[in-house]
Amino acid sequence: MRIGVFYRTDYLNSAKEVYTKLKEHFDVLFFKDSSEQLSEVIGGELVEPKVVISVGGDGTVLRVLKKVKCPVIGVKAGRLGFFSGYLLTELDKLVEDLKCWNFIEDRRWMLRVEIENGTFFAINDAVLQKDVEQKIVDFAVEMTDGSFFYHADGLVVSTPTGSSAYALALGGPIILPNVEAFEITPMAPQFLATRSLVIPSTEKIRITVNDTVNLVVDGDVVGKVREIHVRKCSKVITLLRPKSYDFSTSIKEKIGYGKMVLKNGSE
Known part of the structure; x- marks a missing residue:
């Protein structure tokens, strides 16, 4: 081999x-x-x-x-x-x-991110983020069930895989890998009631911005944009894991989420 x-x-x-x-x-x-x-x-x-x-x-x-x-x-x-x-x-x-x-095949789907002059594929997330010197910007997210508006420093659109990355650091939920959904999480929103939005993976969303911002795909800056289109991609990636692997163990070991603290009434 x-x-x-x-x-x-x-x-x-x-x-x-x-x-x-x-x-x-x-x-x-x-x-x-x-x-x-x-x-x-x-x-x-x-x-x-x-x-x-x-x-x-x-x-x-x-x-x-x-x-x-x-x-x-x-x-x-x-x-x-x-x-x-x-x-x-x-x-x-x-x-x-x-x-x-002797492996578990861990197959993950990706996001397809389309801009005017290119297409990118995100395993973790696509991030729209203003420059440091820019004022706070307005994001409009359009989908089947209507529109949502965010007044924030940026937006993170993440897959279930990426939900435990940047989106989690911004207060978003952890989505299990086999869930057919992706999420939108605002960065430093002006209104405290603004929280993450979980969207069915069948949705095709359009995001427009009132000013030019950076598009960052899986940590790489790929361009300046004012509009992107995002949907689930048919592409999948395959990770091989040992048979002992499960998602809950990974989350508990890496970030301590859901980890038992008390045993038999004592620490």
Whole structure:
């Protein structure tokens, strides 16, 4: 089996550790995060991996997911690691799981974000955000059931996957990955009663702004806009997790949400 190892450059030592362990058992290709294509020409033929191991944090996993069609496995070398199923101390387990293909397939859908001169795909979120020197701006969100207006510094449109990222930091709800909905969360709204809005995934929404703002897709600034159209995309990404994985455990371990504090009446 041919495996790719993709890494962020400041995690080179961790990536080498993963590469060395996997090389004992598999045919391994090594890619740094500046690589545009995760494939190599070997013997005159284009060779692609069956699975890619991402070494780093969640941002590294996001980048590799947008470059490949094959499944991705995250090995945590960064901070939170919501996308990561393995630690650097679990490489022996990773090898055994690869040999037996002993994984849960965690399939996540994406958002399609359309602007006048391009289309982008968001795994986590699409963010409309004013510049620091700009005054607070007005956002109009149009959908099947009418219109909503926000007077705020920005708006975050997130998938269920992204609900535990930027949107959560702004006070939005955590949406379980298998829920067919996405959410809109305002950034620093003028009116305290303004809260997140959860929308069916079948909706196609149009957002217009009274001034030009930044469009940020999965953490990357992609342009300046005054209007975007957002809907669920047919594209899906696949993460491979160990059989022991479940979403509640991940949330409890990463951010402490829903974690039991008291046991038998004492801390």
